[in-house]
Each structure stands twice: as C-alpha cells, then as structure tokens.
Amino acid sequence: MGMFQRDRRVFADAEPLDDSYEPEDIRERDEELEKYQRALQPIIDNRPTSNIFLYGKTGTGKTVATKFMLSHLEDDAAQYDDIDLSTVWVSCENLSSSYQVAVALVNELRESRGGDRISTTGYSQQRVFDILYEELDVLGGTVVIVLDEIDNIGHSDDILYGLPRARSNGYVEDIRPVIVGISNDFQFRDNLSPKVKDTLAEKEILFPPYDANQLRSILEPRAEKAFHDGVLDDDVVPLCSAFAAQDTGSARQAIRLLREAGELAQADGSETITEVHVRNAQDELEKNQLYEGMQELTTQGHAVLCALAYREALDEVPVRSRDLYKRYTRICGRLDTDSVSERRVRDHLSDMNMLGLIRVYERNEGLSAGRYHEYELDVPLRAVLDVLLSTSRFEDFAGIIHSAADDNGLLRSDISDY
Structure with a gap:
C-alpha cells in the first residue's frame, strides 16, 4: 500500500474553499x-x-x-x-x-x-x-x-x-x-x-470588514459544495465566521479556517468536522497569518520592518520612531525608492501592531520628554529574515541583518513558538 491514498470521506469538492475560486454571486456586498x-x-x-x-x-x-x-x-x-x-x-x-x-x-x-x-x-x-x-x-x-x-x-x-x-x-x-x-x-x-x-x-x-453574520452567509454555500452531507457539525461554520470576524473581518481568513479544519479532520480519520478541529485550525493558522501578514506588507511596510529588524539584530530595542526613522530613510536610499514622512512610518508601525508583528510600549517621561512610544518585534527575528529573503529587493538587507544578529548571538535555532 502506498504512502498516499485518495481520501474522499470529508471533502466532496475542495475548489470552493480555494483562494482562486470565483463564486457565481457576490454575497453581503x-x-x-x-x-x-x-x-x-x-x-x-x-x-x-x-x-x-x-x-x-x-x-x-x-x-x-x-x-x-x-x-x-x-x-x-x-x-x-x-x-x-x-x-x-x-x-x-x-x-x-x-x-x-x-x-x-x-x-x-x-x-x-x-x-x-x-x-x-x-x-x-x-x-x-x-x-x-x-x-x-x-x-x-x-x-x-x-x-x-x-x-x-x-x-x-x-x-x-x-x-x-x-x-x-x-x-x-x-x-x-x-x-x-x-x-x-x-x-x-x-x-x-x-x-x-x-x-x-x-x-x-x-469595503469594510465583514461581521460574523456576513461571513456565515459567505461560508455556507461554499461549505455545502465543499463537504459531503453530514460531515459538518452545526457549530463549525458559525465558529469559523466568529473567529474571522473577531480578528480581521476577512472572508479569506474564514474560508481558510474552514478548509484547515477539514484537513485536520481528514488527517485524524474523523468522519465529521467538529468545534475541536476549528479551534486547532485557528491555532495553526494564527502562526501562518503572522508570516503572511509580513509578506503582504507594501514596499514601504517592508522597509519599516527591515529597519526594526536591524535594530533588533543590534540588540537596540525597544526603539523610538524618530531613531527608527533614520535607519528607514537609509534603507529607502539604498533601495532607490522615495521615503515617506515619519508620521506615515508611525502609521505603518500601527498597522504592524494590529497584525501582531510588533510590540508597542507607551512611555511617559513627564515634563522632560513627555509621552512617546517605543517599538520592538513581537515575532522571531528569524521569521522576519525569512520574509525579507523571499522579497527580492530586501535580500541584501536580510544578509546584513543576519550577520549582525549572529554577531550578537540573537538568532534562535528553535522558532517553534512562531
């Protein structure tokens, strides 16, 4: 018997759960x-x-x-x-x-x-x-x-x-x-x-984020086509919709969560997809979403992330935006791309904080310096380097950051928590 065998117990037609699938009608828009x-x-x-x-x-x-x-x-x-x-x-x-x-x-x-x-x-x-x-x-x-x-x-x-x-x-x-x-x-x-x-x-x-009811409306016809009758427990689609609505309001996230739950059920030989499969799928996708969140940043977002990763590699974090901005403008100069204002860099940092990529600390130095924010990565540096290496314009920077982190002993060999 071969290692791989066709298994159709769970999925009837997985295409409706694919990112490239184009539905016959657009719901909730x-x-x-x-x-x-x-x-x-x-x-x-x-x-x-x-x-x-x-x-x-x-x-x-x-x-x-x-x-x-x-x-x-x-x-x-x-x-x-x-x-x-x-x-x-x-x-x-x-x-x-x-x-x-x-x-x-x-x-x-x-x-x-x-x-x-x-x-x-x-x-x-x-x-x-x-x-x-x-x-x-x-x-x-x-x-x-x-x-x-x-x-x-x-x-x-x-x-x-x-x-x-x-x-x-x-x-x-x-x-x-x-x-x-x-x-x-x-x-x-x-x-x-x-x-x-x-x-x-x-x-x-x-196009605002979807709420849980809208996501449920989008998922239900896809689920009906994707899975055999009786495979889905009643609370699976509502739970997938709720998780995605609470996080990003993204239909893509809800669909991926449903597909991942199905794949986990298939892998453990279950004939039904349950709430447990959805929760396990959520844990798995949270790790993947951090990586995808970094990959989907704009060029300016990658430049800001690159600047923060460099400060991380030098063990100079948390760092204020004004100090980070200096490194960011140098990176833009090397890339031969226009830099944005320091205010826009803070906007990019705010977006990355919402994605769970960085950690923000509010400081209050009283009358001498007032209130300000400091930033550091909230994901492993090695994961950031993987993303920068996969983005052709940032390969050289990834090498420089890797060398600096190596010199400071900051690269962990185990990133299992990511």
Whole structure:
C-alpha cells in the first residue's frame, strides 16, 4: 500500500474553499456593488467615465467584486455595436514604482496579442510611458486598466497622473483610459501628490470588514459544495465566521479556517468536522497569518520592518520612531525608492501592531520628554529574515541583518513558538 491514498470521506469538492475560486454571486456586498455599477454605467452609455478606487483590508471582497463586475460589464457591452471595450489587469504586489507598473502594463498588453515583452530596465520612464500609450492606442475604445494593490507604488505615482491625462495631452487618440485602483491602504490617497489627486477625479468605494453574520452567509454555500452531507457539525461554520470576524473581518481568513479544519479532520480519520478541529485550525493558522501578514506588507511596510529588524539584530530595542526613522530613510536610499514622512512610518508601525508583528510600549517621561512610544518585534527575528529573503529587493538587507544578529548571538535555532 502506498504512502498516499485518495481520501474522499470529508471533502466532496475542495475548489470552493480555494483562494482562486470565483463564486457565481457576490454575497453581503449589495451596497458596494450598487456603487460599483453606477460608477461603470457611463461606459455602457458611451460617455466619459470617472476613475474608480476601491479601499479595504485584505479579504473584504475588492478583487472578487472587481472580477465579477468587469465580467458582467464585458458581457453587456458586447450587445452594443458602438462600444469597444477592453480590460487589462496588473497586480502591483511586487511593483514599487510607476516605471515598473508601466512596464508590466506594456508586457500584459503585448502578451495578449502574442507580441514581445520589453525589458524591465534600459528605458527612461518617459519612453516606457510612450510605449504604453502606443499599445493602448492599438486597442482603441474604452480601456479599463485595473491596478490591484496599487498602494505598493508609494510616492512614485506618475502613472496615476499620466494615464488619466493621456487623451487630453494628445498622447493617445483613439482610447478612453479608465483606471480601477484596488488598495489595502485606506490612507493611500492622502499620500498622493496634489497634482495626482486633482487629476484622478475618482469615485471611491470602501469595503469594510465583514461581521460574523456576513461571513456565515459567505461560508455556507461554499461549505455545502465543499463537504459531503453530514460531515459538518452545526457549530463549525458559525465558529469559523466568529473567529474571522473577531480578528480581521476577512472572508479569506474564514474560508481558510474552514478548509484547515477539514484537513485536520481528514488527517485524524474523523468522519465529521467538529468545534475541536476549528479551534486547532485557528491555532495553526494564527502562526501562518503572522508570516503572511509580513509578506503582504507594501514596499514601504517592508522597509519599516527591515529597519526594526536591524535594530533588533543590534540588540537596540525597544526603539523610538524618530531613531527608527533614520535607519528607514537609509534603507529607502539604498533601495532607490522615495521615503515617506515619519508620521506615515508611525502609521505603518500601527498597522504592524494590529497584525501582531510588533510590540508597542507607551512611555511617559513627564515634563522632560513627555509621552512617546517605543517599538520592538513581537515575532522571531528569524521569521522576519525569512520574509525579507523571499522579497527580492530586501535580500541584501536580510544578509546584513543576519550577520549582525549572529554577531550578537540573537538568532534562535528553535522558532517553534512562531
């Protein structure tokens, strides 16, 4: 008998519990979808359309709602002979500048027609923009440009200035570009340059975290498809929903928790998934979520985390934000990326505290120094190094931090508590 054997006692079809699964309908987002439909309606009416920006934390339905709405938009637009609609989608997860986004857009457009990609280096930014405008003009009509996780570009926001003005500036003749920006950072717009804010003239749609009842509504049809009849105890879906609602309000977290509970039940040979499996799954995923939370930080967030890890490696923690900021700006200089203000660094630190990645101490020195905060990592340094090593721009920094930590004997060989 082989080591691996097919086991279908628990799962009937696990696809509805996969991150890539696209449901037939979008639940618990009626108000947001109504706003989205109003924002896209001018395309069907064949008139100028505002840019659209979606804000919300990870797992609140922004991306799945966009795929759902654009799919319907494309189907409905096909009924009209006078509408020429194209969409192009770029994930900005590993892109930290307008230059990189423009290159990615050019290559996405060229690949869709079987053309040759351009190199990611060797061009001036304006030349890449010119190539992008040429590629867009080939399409003609209305082109919806989706920039997912656009907050990764930080202050390098020229792409958000150039694209909306391309037609009025004469860079394109036959197209109307419409930008759909998707951001995990509610404060992203606040940090755009004034000229970009003025040019975008976008409609904003906020996706708040789900509550437990909403998550239960989202989970139930997926669970019905994913598991055999009678496998789920009655309290499993409500408990998964409650855990996720109390933590992040993320549907993705609730779905992963349900899948993990099923896998644990399958592993121990159980024919039912119980509350115990959910609680054990929660413990397991909490560790994984810390790692994923670090991975999903923006480039600026990674730079702040890198600065704090370096101070940790030197055994110089807890550290005040003003001292951490000096190291952060040096890292940005080495990365050749713009640094943000010290206030924004504190915002990133606050986000990391909410994710459980760092620990914050409030100090009160009285009249001499007043109140201030100090920060240190709340996860093993080795775990942070693993994340930085997996992010190409931070590999060199990870090596430097590793050497400093080794010199100070701060790297633990056992990270079982992580």
